[in-house]
Amino acid sequence: MQSVPLEFYLIVSAILFTIGTVGVLTRRNAIVVFMSIELMLNSVNLTFVAFSAFMGDAAGQIFVFFIMAIAAGEATIGLAIVLALFRNKQTVYVDEANMLKG
Amino acid sequence: MSLLYFFFGVLSILAIASAIVTIASRNPVRSAFALIFHFFMLAGLYLTLNAQFIAVIQILVYAGAIMVLVVFVIMLLNLSDEERLTERFDFRRAIAIAFGVIFVIQISIAVFLPTTINFNIHKESAKIGTAQFIGKVLFSDYLVPFEIVGILLISAIIGAIVLAKRKVD
Numbered sequence: 001m002q003s004v005p006l007e008f009y010l011i012v013s014a015i016l017f018t019i020g021t022v023g024v025l026t027r028r029n030a031i032v033v034f035m036s037i038e039l040m041l042n043s044v045n046l047t048f049v050a051f052s053a054f055m056g057d058a059a060g061q062i063f064v065f066f067i068m069a070i071a072a073g074e075a076t077i078g079l080a081i082v083l084a085l086f087r088n089k090q091t092v093y094v095d096e097a098n099m100l101k102g
Numbered sequence: 103m104s105l106l107y108f109f110f111g112v113l114s115i116l117a118i119a120s121a122i123v124t125i126a127s128r129n130p131v132r133s134a135f136a137l138i139f140h141f142f143m144l145a146g147l148y149l150t151l152n153a154q155f156i157a158v159i160q161i162l163v164y165a166g167a168i169m170v171l172v173v174f175v176i177m178l179l180n181l182s183d184e185e186r187l188t189e190r191f192d193f194r195r196a197i198a199i200a201f202g203v204i205f206v207i208q209i210s211i212a213v214f215l216p217t218t219i220n221f222n223i224h225k226e227s228a229k230i231g232t233a234q235f236i237g238k239v240l241f242s243d244y245l246v247p248f249e250i251v252g253i254l255l256i257s258a259i260i261g262a263i264v265l266a267k268r269k270v271d
Contacts, residue, residue, distance in 0.1 A: 003223035014209035023125030025198035056224030073258035080265035
């Protein structure tokens with residue numbers, strides 16, 4: 001069965017992961033940093049699904065299922081932390097959250 | 103086959119473009135909606151790989167559940183546009199961009215090295231992607247991890263309640 005080569009999927013995934021990394025490292029808004037983390041998780045999911053389809057092994061798609069469950073847990077905890085931060089400091093910018101700085 | 107290339111090209115270009123809008127936009131609501139669009143494009147990419155179940159779960163869990171939570175928190179906090187998009191330290195941004203360029207070059211070199219293996223999509227991949235097959239594997243070989251994920255989700259719920267609760271003392 002003919003298809004798009006595996007390399008193309010890996011390149012798209014690498015580009016998406018890089019975009020996510022740049023977002024995490026440069027943005028100030030904690031919610032946008034959080035969304036960039038979701039971008040990185042999704043690029044890894046794309047790699048998993050591509051390898052799973054090309055190798056004919058279901059393990060990759062099962063792993064994607066688990067990663068989605070972890071991402072859901074991470075979303076609840078991360079947004080609860082953002083809410084707690086906003087309640088205490090009235091900000092969501094990560095460079096203004098420096099309570100633990102000595 | 104050329105139709106598959108067309109779909110792959112359109113979906114991946116839109117996915118990359120919406121990812122860039124997500125990290126570059128000043129308004130967090132616009133970021134969130136670009137990310138939802140990105141998740142739909144990724145679900146399309148999963149369909150080109152014959153992974154139907156994962157594509158549906160992607161839309162249900164990410165676009166349906168996680169992004170609703172994110173948009174809800176953004177609306178709740180009533181954030182205004184950022185006047186400064188990035189952090190004060192400029193060297194950190196330089197490090198990020200350098201890291202990104204190096205990463206893309208590395209991956210391209212690794213991927214475009216001539217290989218003897220001619221990978222093509224597996225002939226059974228349409229069978230693997232169905233909910234029936236995934237369910238069979240999930241509830242036989244991966245039963246223990248599945249149960250542990252349940253425990254993890256419960257602890258995440260409890261943690262979120264404890265963190266977001268208003269202090270009553």
